[in-house]
Amino acid sequence: MNKYPNVDGYKVDEVTATKLISTDVLVVGAGNAGMMAAAAAQEKGAKVILIEKEKTINLMRVGIASVGSNAQKRAGTVINKQELVESLASFAQHNVDERLLKTWVDNSAESVNWLEDKILKPNGAHFKSEPDAMMTNKAYQGFPTENDPTIDDESFVSYGNWFVKYQKEHKIDIRYQTSLVKLLKEKDTVTGAIVKDLGSDEFYEIRASKGVIIATGGYSANKDLLQKWNALSLKKNVYNDSPRSNGAGITAALNVGAKRDEEPAESIFDRGLVPIGTKTEDLYYQTDSYDNWLWIGSYPFLKVNLRGERFANESIPYQFIVNAASKEPGYLYAMVWDDNYAEYLEKMHMLGCARYGFPGYMTDKAAFVKDTESYVEKGLVVKADTVEELAEQLKLPINALKQAITNNNKSVISHNDQEFGKEAYRLTPVKKAPYYGCILGGRILCTFDGLRVNTKMEVLDENHQPIRHLYAGGNDSGGFFWGSYNDRVPGLASSHAQTFGRLAGKNAAEN
Numbered sequence: 124m125n126k127y128p129n130v131d132g133y134k135v136d137e138v139t140a141t142k143l144i145s146t147d148v149l150v151v152g153a154g155n156a157g158m159m160a161a162a163a164a165q166e167k168g169a170k171v172i173l174i175e176k177e178k179t180i181n182l183m184r185v186g187i188a189s190v191g192s193n194a195q196k197r198a199g200t201v202i203n204k205q206e207l208v209e210s211l212a213s214f215a216q217h218n219v220d221e222r223l224l225k226t227w228v229d230n231s232a233e234s235v236n237w238l239e240d241k242i243l244k245p246n247g248a249h250f251k252s253e254p255d256a257m258m259t260n261k262a263y264q265g266f267p268t269e270n271d272p273t274i275d276d277e278s279f280v281s282y283g284n285w286f287v288k289y290q291k292e293h294k295i296d297i298r299y300q301t302s303l304v305k306l307l308k309e310k311d312t313v314t315g316a317i318v319k320d321l322g323s324d325e326f327y328e329i330r331a332s333k334g335v336i337i338a339t340g341g342y343s344a345n346k347d348l349l350q351k352w353n354a355l356s357l358k359k360n361v362y363n364d365s366p367r368s369n370g371a372g373i374t375a376a377l378n379v380g381a382k383r384d385e386e387p388a389e390s391i392f393d394r395g396l397v398p399i400g401t402k403t404e405d406l407y408y409q410t411d412s413y414d415n416w417l418w419i420g421s422y423p424f425l426k427v428n429l430r431g432e433r434f435a436n437e438s439i440p441y442q443f444i445v446n447a448a449s450k451e452p453g454y455l456y457a458m459v460w461d462d463n464y465a466e467y468l469e470k471m472h473m474l475g476c477a478r479y480g481f482p483g484y485m486t487d488k489a490a491f492v493k494d495t496e497s498y499v500e501k502g503l504v505v506k507a508d509t510v511e512e513l514a515e516q517l518k519l520p521i522n523a524l525k526q527a528i529t530n531n532n533k534s535v536i537s538h539n540d541q542e543f544g545k546e547a548y549r550l551t552p553v554k555k556a557p558y559y560g561c562i563l564g565g566r567i568l569c570t571f572d573g574l575r576v577n578t579k580m581e582v583l584d585e586n587h588q589p590i591r592h593l594y595a596g597g598n599d600s601g602g603f604f605w606g607s608y609n610d611r612v613p614g615l616a617s618s619h620a621q622t623f624g625r626l627a628g629k630n631a632a633e634n
């Protein structure tokens with residue numbers, strides 16, 4: 124009997140397969156980990172089937188971390204491996220498997236180089252190392268880990284279609300609209316899976332002689348699982364930006380005896396615009412198109428709680444302001460800024476995915492203004508000629524907001540934030556009308572707590588023994604993150620997925 128119900132609602136104990144097909148390696152999920160896993164297994168000589176429940180692969184991420192890639196060598200970017208491992212472990216208070224951190228550090232460059240050589244270069248693109256690192260204050264150590272796929276060194280290029288072409292040329296059998304229903308295990312070995320062809324409604328068995336790799340991207344789209352494993356995330360987040368990831372892989376593996384992380388880990392963006400007057404628990408909006416995503420939300424402008432009081436240093440990793448707000452009434456917060464805001468953006472020197480000049484998107488001041496004004500039109504950002512009027516529109520107590528703005532403006536003049544210590548170069552006045560404001564809440568990008576794996580990406584059972592022929596990669600694999608995402612190591616999430624996907628593919632093929 125399965126401990127977890129099938130997340131798509133199939134009655135797994137009653138499902139009968141109508142046919143059987145065989146392969147060496149079955150990869151579940153054509154996203155960042157699964158695409159790399161399939162290619163790596165094929166490269167090692169395995170016959171590979173890659174199933175994907177949607178009609179397309181998932182977005183292959185740009186901005187991928189590594190230590191010592193060829194792009195980094197060309198740019199002279201040097202990162203101390205030991206320092207980075209220790210920093211990641213300390214960020215997680217060592218609630219992680221340090222061997223996995225080391226495995227990532229040691230293998231990330233090979234993974235990024237493979238992508239550059241096999242997918243980017245044949246299509247006229249390459250990686251560019253981003254040599255700058257986000258250093259704001261001593262509490263957060265930054266590392267210049269990011270590699271950006273580009274043709275012209277100015278803008279990002281997307282490479283998903285090139286990757287699909289590569290897979291086809293290498294005879295990888297990609298089956299779209301094919302969903303994992305359950306894993307099959309005989310004695311101590313996973314032998315394959317029952318899958319559903321969503322086009323024909325047919326259930327069939329894929330037998331995989333060398334192994335199954337689970338890479339379905341975590342569980343942020345599944346409210347029941349969030350309630351069970353990370354209940355606070357439902358209050359912190361008003362959006363989920365990974366609607367494909369409903370925990371199918373993790374629950375299927377748990378049903379064959381896998382062990383999962385016991386504490387949550389997640390990545391949350393601080394850009395979720397909330398209709399004024401809406402409670403956080405009223406909303407859980409699933410989107411893959413960046414709806415109501417305010418770019419300047421990640422900038423360290425003045426932020427106050429729903430009582431109009433400043434509650435934290437705004438110049439912190441992007442998830443941390445959402446964490447801090449989760450200790451405040453209503454779990455949401457407001458951001459206020461003034462008419463000169465576009466002039467301050469560049470000097471705030473944001474990096475990673477909040478960067479001023481984000482290639483292809485937020486290239487200049489005009490792009491930020493256009494983004495912001497589009498939400499004024501939608502009523503999610505409000506504009507007012509006086510602070511009183513702004514407070515009214517945001518439904519914030521007027522006196523408290525006035526006080527917060529007065530304190531803020533004093534800090535700007537004295538170059539000293541006596542309340543929370545925001546760096547002087549990031550202090551910006553709120554004094555030139557019209558004033559702007561909005562209510563913000565978290566956007567969960569993905570969950571990271573997953574199946575326990577060893578450094579070969581073999582999934583472990585309750586006794587910490589590998590389950591034969593079962594592998595996991597990406598957000599379905601755990602032990603690597605704990606709590607919040609470390610944005611001072613830009614591109615870590617996608618690189619973790621791709622590097623570990625690649626390792627899972629290689630190791631499964633070598634069985």
Ligand SMILES: Cc1cc2nc3c(=O)[nH]c(=O)nc-3n(C[C@H](O)[C@H](O)[C@H](O)COP(=O)(O)OP(=O)(O)OC[C@H]3O[C@@H](n4cnc5c(N)ncnc54)[C@H](O)[C@@H]3O)c2cc1C
Pocket residue numbers: 151152153154155156157174175176177179180181182184185186187188301302303304338339340341364365367368369371372476568569596597598599613614615616617618620
């Ligand atoms: C908006 C956004 C911005 C981000 N920005 C960054 C960034 O700048 N840098 C960074 O490093 N990371 C970023 N991330 C995180 C990064 O995208 C993820 O960590 C990474 O994609 C995880 O890879 P994965 O392979 O585990 O999952 P995914 O890439 O999500 O792939 C999982 C795949 O499995 C498929 N699937 C699910 N269930 C089934 C099933 N039952 N059967 C078959 N297939 C199934 C899904 O459809 C999907 O295609 C961002 C994420 C989001 C949402």
